[in-house]
Amino acid sequence: MISSKLHINSKANRRFRRLALNTVITLYFLIVAGGVVRSTGAGMGCPDWPKCFGKWIPPTEASQLPANYKEIYGAKLKGEVEFNATKTWIEYVNRLLGAFTGIMIFLTLLASLPFLKTGNKQIFYFSLGAFILVGFQGWLGAKVVSFELKPVVVTLHMLFAIIIVFVLLYLFTWSGYVDKRFQVSEGGKKALNTLGIAVMGISLLQILLGTQVREAIDEIIVRLGYNSRAEWIDQIGMRFYVHRSFSILVMAINALWVFRILKFEKRGSFTANLAISCSIILGAELVTGLVMAYFGVPPWAQPLHLTLAILLIGLQFVSWLVVNGNTYLKYETSPQVR
Incomplete structure (x- = not known):
């Protein structure tokens, strides 16, 4: 009975550390994507959120948009919107990676549940904190769009990404022996x-x-x-x-x-x-x-x-x-x- 319990805990620990590491890697891919978005000027490639030009799958050419799309989205953002398929899809891929990162952090949270029965309950609470932070980061990402890439909001968005990296690395290191x-x-x-x-x-x-x-x-x-x-x-x-x-x-x-x-x-x-x-x-x-x-x-x-x-x-x-x-x-x- 004791041996079985130890085996379950050991397996849960390995699963958690693997998920935590993979989540950190995914988060770094997201940071790379965010850097590509800024370096290519694709931050407003999708002028609305969470959809992109009102669609869950973005258009690939201007003919797929309403004839007055500049008026529709330009009025919303207080500026003209010029459709560029490359920039639109760069921003959209960035958003997909953000959503996938959120899923990975949620899975990490689920994998941390067994630690509530051990002396390392902090692992669960920090995993929960990471999940809450990534939700806030998603909300902040929406504000980046609504504020038309206002520098202060963009900087805060990146700063919270660093905080989430710290929390995940802390969990990965803490859960190891x-x-x-x-x-x-x-x-x-x-x-x-x-x-x-x-x-x-x-x-x-x-x-x-x-x-x-x-x-x-x-x-x-x-x-x-x-x-x-x-x-x-x-x-x-x-x-x-x-x-x-x-x-x-x-x-x-x-x-x-x-x-x-x-x-x-x-x-x-x-x-x-x-x-x-x-x-x-x-x-x-x-x-x-x-x-x-x-x-x-x-x-x-x-x-x-x-x-x-x-x-x-x-x-x-x-x-x-x-x-x-x-x-x-x-x-x-x-x-x-x-």
Whole structure:
């Protein structure tokens, strides 16, 4: 009887961790899609929500729309609407990914129910929190459309995506069993804890500074159009230089964070690999930033740059959780969670 109970708990744990990981991956695909939407100017490809031009399956050509569709949707959005099949379907795919992400988070919530009978009830409550957050994120997505891509709303939309990533990564890490905890004295752990918070805070601030650059580009696009990409950077002004200069601080504090972790961990360990991965991703993010600055902001570089930034802060968060495992994670030594 006891053996059967342990088997059920172990199976439920593996199912939950697999779903949590797949949900994180799905969410990153959604972030990529959102970046593509912004880089291609497809944010208003569907001028209404949740339908697209009043249809559940968007049109592929203007002839499928009413002759006065500009008046219908232009009046609603206080601006002219020009149908573009490519932009419409880019935005529609983004919405489909958003809906699929919501389903994945709901399945994760269902998979967390067995934890209500264990000492890790927090897993269920955080899963419920993620589900509520993704519902709010969907509502905020609708407001992005109704406010015609107002910069503050777009930035909030992205910020909540990062929060949801954090919650899911927290659940994935928390529900696992770590055979070898990070070995460091209490004094060293306290120092790394503080440094880790600073690393994540600076990375988040850099992402928000990047949104300011993106908002400036949106304003420039209105004046110059998408065919003048080579001129965008020169037109941004101070916001671009602040964002670029701040990357020096981001590199410095990340280098210090990785160095301090490797001081206590041997290469090849889980924690050391996380730290090294952060360095590689940061390097790739900087390269995409340079490409945008000196090669006319190619469309592919924008979503990749954003995705790498959010992937980086996600791995920093996991590293911080593992480093502070005794404080922030509840590891059980019983076979139920092995």
